[in-house]
Amino acid sequence: MTSPTPLVAAARARLADIPAYRPGRPGPGPASGKLSSNESPFGPAPAVRAAMAAAASTAGHYPDEHRARAVLAAEAGVEPSRVLLTNGSDELCYLLASVFLAPGRVAVVSDPPYQIDATASLLAGASLSRVPLRDGVHDLDAMTAAARQAAVVWLPSPHNPTGTTVRPADLAAFLARVPAGCLVVLDEAYRAFADPACQPDIGPLLAAHPNLVVQRTLSKDWALAGLRVGYALAAPELVEVLTRARPPFSVNSVALAAIEGGARAGAWQAMTVARVREQRSLLENELGHLDVEYYPSQANFVTARLDAGLIGPPLAASGLAVRPGADLGLPGWVRISIGWAPQMAALRAVLRELSRSGALHPEPAIREQARR
Amino acid sequence: MRTRALLLDRELTLRTGPLELPEPQPGEVLIRVEWAGVCGSDLHVLRTGDWVSYWPATLGHEVTGTVEHCPGGELATGTLVVADSRVPCESCAGCAAGPNRCERLAWVGEAHPGGFAGHLLLPVGRVVPCPVSLEPAVAVLAEPLAVARHAISRGPGHPERVVILGYGPIGALVHLALTAGRESPPEVTVIEPVGSRRELAAALGAETSARDDIAGRPAAVRPQLVVDAAGYPGSLADAVARTATGGTVLAVALGHEQARLLPAEIAERELTITGSIGFAGELPDAVAALARDPDRYRPVVTEAVPLEDAPGRLRELLAAPSPGKVLIRP
Numbered sequence: 001m002t003s004p005t006p007l008v009a010a011a012r013a014r015l016a017d018i019p020a021y022r023p024g025r026p027g028p029g030p031a032s033g034k035l036s037s038n039e040s041p042f043g044p045a046p047a048v049r050a051a052m053a054a055a056a057s058t059a060g061h062y063p064d065e066h067r068a069r070a071v072l073a074a075e076a077g078v079e080p081s082r083v084l085l086t087n088g089s090d091e092l093c094y095l096l097a098s099v100f101l102a103p104g105r106v107a108v109v110s111d112p113p114y115q116i117d118a119t120a121s122l123l124a125g126a127s128l129s130r131v132p133l134r135d136g137v138h139d140l141d142a143m144t145a146a147a148r149q150a151a152v153v154w155l156p157s158p159h160n161p162t163g164t165t166v167r168p169a170d171l172a173a174f175l176a177r178v179p180a181g182c183l184v185v186l187d188e189a190y191r192a193f194a195d196p197a198c199q200p201d202i203g204p205l206l207a208a209h210p211n212l213v214v215q216r217t218l219s220k221d222w223a224l225a226g227l228r229v230g231y232a233l234a235a236p237e238l239v240e241v242l243t244r245a246r247p248p249f250s251v252n253s254v255a256l257a258a259i260e261g262g263a264r265a266g267a268w269q270a271m272t273v274a275r276v277r278e279q280r281s282l283l284e285n286e287l288g289h290l291d292v293e294y295y296p297s298q299a300n301f302v303t304a305r306l307d308a309g310l311i312g313p314p315l316a317a318s319g320l321a322v323r324p325g326a327d328l329g330l331p332g333w334v335r336i337s338i339g340w341a342p343q344m345a346a347l348r349a350v351l352r353e354l355s356r357s358g359a360l361h362p363e364p365a366i367r368e369q370a371r372r
Numbered sequence: 373m374r375t376r377a378l379l380l381d382r383e384l385t386l387r388t389g390p391l392e393l394p395e396p397q398p399g400e401v402l403i404r405v406e407w408a409g410v411c412g413s414d415l416h417v418l419r420t421g422d423w424v425s426y427w428p429a430t431l432g433h434e435v436t437g438t439v440e441h442c443p444g445g446e447l448a449t450g451t452l453v454v455a456d457s458r459v460p461c462e463s464c465a466g467c468a469a470g471p472n473r474c475e476r477l478a479w480v481g482e483a484h485p486g487g488f489a490g491h492l493l494l495p496v497g498r499v500v501p502c503p504v505s506l507e508p509a510v511a512v513l514a515e516p517l518a519v520a521r522h523a524i525s526r527g528p529g530h531p532e533r534v535v536i537l538g539y540g541p542i543g544a545l546v547h548l549a550l551t552a553g554r555e556s557p558p559e560v561t562v563i564e565p566v567g568s569r570r571e572l573a574a575a576l577g578a579e580t581s582a583r584d585d586i587a588g589r590p591a592a593v594r595p596q597l598v599v600d601a602a603g604y605p606g607s608l609a610d611a612v613a614r615t616a617t618g619g620t621v622l623a624v625a626l627g628h629e630q631a632r633l634l635p636a637e638i639a640e641r642e643l644t645i646t647g648s649i650g651f652a653g654e655l656p657d658a659v660a661a662l663a664r665d666p667d668r669y670r671p672v673v674t675e676a677v678p679l680e681d682a683p684g685r686l687r688e689l690l691a692a693p694s695p696g697k698v699l700i701r702p
Contacts, residue, residue: 029507043667046577271575271671319507342407342509342699345676349701 018122021115022327024337029319033343036323038160038190038301040223041340042275044258045268048222051261055254063249068259072231075263076216077203081236084243085251089189089217089230093120096152096213099245100183101126105151110138112161112329114187117154126151136162136295136303140174147178156187158194161328161335163297168200175209185213190299192221192273193280198298202233210235218255220300221269222262229255276300279344283336286348290355303335310359311350318346373402376702377489378682379428384421386683391430391485393493398444401496403453406508407676408487409434409516410698412540412603413479413626415690423482432700433457433480435487436502436511446496452506453499454514454659455492458650459483472522472650488682490702500655503663509673510666512699513545517658517669518651520545523599523624526648531558531596535614538602539564539573539580541697542624544672546599547578552661552668561595563602568695575671595619603627608645617641624648673697 004012024036044052065085073080086092093116101107103125109117111130121128129146131139138159147153155174157166166174171186178184191199202214214233219225229251232242262269283302287294294304308324311334315322320343325333338344354360377391396402414431417424435455439447447453459482460467460474467474480486480494502511523546534550536543539562551557562573562580570580594616600607603625609632611621621643638645651658662669674696677685682700689698 033507042671045575046668267571267574268576271571274571275671275674340509340670341673342676342701345678345699345701349678 015123018119019115021119024323025321027319027321028316033319033339034321035337035339035343035347036321036335037225038220038299038335038337039225040220040272040276040300041338041343042223042268042272044223045262045265047264047268048224048258048261051257052227052254055257058253058257061253063251063253063256065251065256068251068256071259071263076214076233078206078233079236082206082233082239084232084234084239084246085256086230086232086246087250088219088228089187089215090116091228091246091250092215092230092232093117093185094123095242095246096183096185097121097124097126099242100152106146106149108143108146108150108153110143110154110159113154114156114160115328117156117185117187121152121154133159133162137164138166140166140170144174144177147182147184150182152183152185153178154185154187156189158190158198158297158299160189160299160301161323161325161330161333162295162303163190163299163301164295165194165198165298167198171200172205175205175212178211180211183211183213184209185215187215189215189217189220191216192269193276193300194298206233206235210237213238218259218262221273222258222265223272224255224258227255227258229259275341276338279338279341283338283344283348286351290351290360292351292360301335301337303330303333305332306334306360307332308334311354314350314354315347318350319343320347320350322347373491375490376679377430377485378432378679378700379430380418380421380424382421382427384418386418386686388680388683391489393485393491396441396443396493399496400443401439401447401453401494401499402441403435403437403455403492403494403499404440405435405437405487405490405492405702406452407436407512407699407701408432409512409541410686410689410700411516412542414481415686416626416628417482418686418690423478425478425483429481430485430489431481432487432489432492433482434512434515435480435492436508436514437487437492438508440491442496444496447499447501452502452504452508452511454502454511454655455480455487455494456498456500456655457481457515458498470652472652477650488679488700488702490679500659502659506659506663507666509676509699510662510669511659513669513672513697514655514658514662515651516541516697517545517549517661518654519624519648520549521654521658521661522651523622523648524549525652525654526646527597527599527620527622531619533561533593533595533616534558534597534599535561535563535595535611536578536599536601537563537607537611538600538604538625539566539569540601540693541672543599543601544569544572544576544696545669546601546624547573547576548668548672549661551577552665558597566693566695569693572671572674572695597622599624600627601625605629606632609633612637612643612645615641615643618643620644620646622646622648671696673699675699676701
């Protein structure tokens with residue numbers, strides 16, 4: 001192997017602390033067996049698909065995002081001036097980091113964090129203050145203390161990779177204690193899958209806390225992961241600042257049409273969310289019955305203490321793939337995306353069979369035998 | 373060979389147990405069942421024992437699986453196939469027009485062991501191979517989708533307004549087949565008393581109602597096509613009452629009550645009442661439609677049950693309908 005050029009060596013040295021992102025692997029069979037990327041099992045709504053198809057003829061023009069912003073603002077119950085569209089919510093992470101972080105500044109994340117939050121912070125030159133999760137849940141007291149020296153707090157709720165939420169009352173108390181000069185980024189990518197009692201009322205929080213940015217995505221309940229659309233809800237002044245830093249046409253015209261089509265897709269999204277909640281409950285019941293530890297989830301995945309090396313091969317034989325927790329900072333666990341009823345039934349059958357054979361809770365020697 | 377199966381005794385008790393199947397001969401194919409769908413007609417048999425010609429019976433005629441052994445070599449081992457559910461006599465005058473016109477038409481599961489089992493034995497000409505990209509749990513919808521597509525082929529070409537009475541899986545698949553690939557799909561209204569089924573209909577783009585006032589609407593906005601996919605006592609009469617003058621009533625459901633119709637109304641309003649049973653040549657088309665756009669059809673499947681749990685779950689389904697298609701996995 002040849003040695004890297006000085007250019008590449010310098011780049012590698014700068015990125016030494018930044019792990020490469022490893023996307024969820026597909027299953028060996030059809031796409032719906034991929035339970036490793038928290039995608040929707042049903043795809044986008046018919047109205048959204050129709051809107052995207054119709055928008056193909058508009059691709060010759062630069063996109064105009066005003067109507068799409070109005071749709072998302074109406075859904076969130078805020079003014080359109082509080083909405084900033086981005087090319088996937090990950091772009092918003094990088095945008096926030098580039099504007100609010102720099103060498104010498106500190107970003108607070110839970111440990112394990114949502115990986116992109118950590119990556120964007122490090123790329124901006126900031127240092128990370130890692131606050132260990134407590135039983136899979138953000139430790140808000142410790143994060144409050146860390147925020148006193150920080151420029152940004154990243155707060156995904158439901159959290160990825162555990163699926164746990166911050167209770168709305170605890171969130172309100174946390175926001176009241178964080179210094180006004182520290183930005184709080186509440187990532188609500190999985191909000192739709194949470195019980196209504198776990199969904200904070202965002203409008204009043206935004207009005208009370210100009211340092212709050214709510215981060216959302218259309219990749220989950222809207223099932224538009226391939227389209228790359230995210231957005232921020234924030235004070236108009238913050239939106240104005242971030243818009244200046246954002247590429248001018250970050251979200252393409254087909255994606256904007258999809259958002260407009262989404263205004264007619266409420267029944268589809270309600271169906272999708274209801275099916276995910278139903279299957280999540282079935283999976284959690286099964287894990288409980290099999291005496292497998294898991295984090296009670298409010299997201300479209302469940303993270304369980306299972307050996308990825310043990311369950312991977314029998315799942316693959318059923319056309320399924322899940323995400324090893326080691327990819328997400330949780331070695332010894334797996335993150336199971338909630339899929340369609342047939343896939344989840346097949347997954348439960350694999351877990352039952354492993355339990356029957358004694359492989360789920362074996363003595364170490366038996367576990368080693370099962371892995372072979 | 374011996375396989376595990378759901379067995380319906382003559383006394384209409386359900387259990388799982390071993391099923392002996394003959395070894396496949398040239399011209400036959402042994403299929404390892406991946407998924408089998410529960411049809412409304414299966415539930416009718418569970419209630420009544422109608423149509424069954426052997427006991428204990430193993431029902432299940434919506435079947436997908438992989439070829440395990442094909443002595444004649446017509447199909448490669450591992451090929452994903454869907455079963456042709458029809459069992460025509462192949463000797464009557466009706467059969468000359470097509471299997472679904474057979475005067476003694478029987479069905480897989482009722483004439484011989486069906487797909488609620490680990491394996492299924494069929495004549496090799498009674499399966500349709502699937503593209504490798506098609507996932508089995510979607511492919512299993514090919515049979516009921518073929519039924520829906522055949523029903524539509526019996527109605528008017530491009531109605532602007534359609535009412536579907538009943539949104540069980542056949543009603544849902546009729547809806548999807550009516551709107552698939554259409555630039556100007558018809559306006560579909562679904563009349564369905566079960567809330568979860570109405571939610572599915574709304575998600576798939578229909579207007580929905582638990583009860584309707586269509587009979588009271590001005591003639592100009594009545595539907596040109598009313599599909600009776602419900603089959604409750606009086607459903608056909610309700611369908612007739614709701615159809616626009618000159619329109620068509622499509623009878624898909626297998627209602628078992630006498631219908632009270634007024635012949636003069638049918639004559640004076642120039643109504644067409646059309647029946648539809650099974651399918652003609654639509655099964656390969658249904659496989660192709662599912663392969664083209666599986667996401668479109670996936671929501672129709674709402675539940676998947678292991679074979680061992682099927683006796684209990686099927687008994688529950690007799691009392692309370694499911695929101696959508698229930699699949700059984702051997």
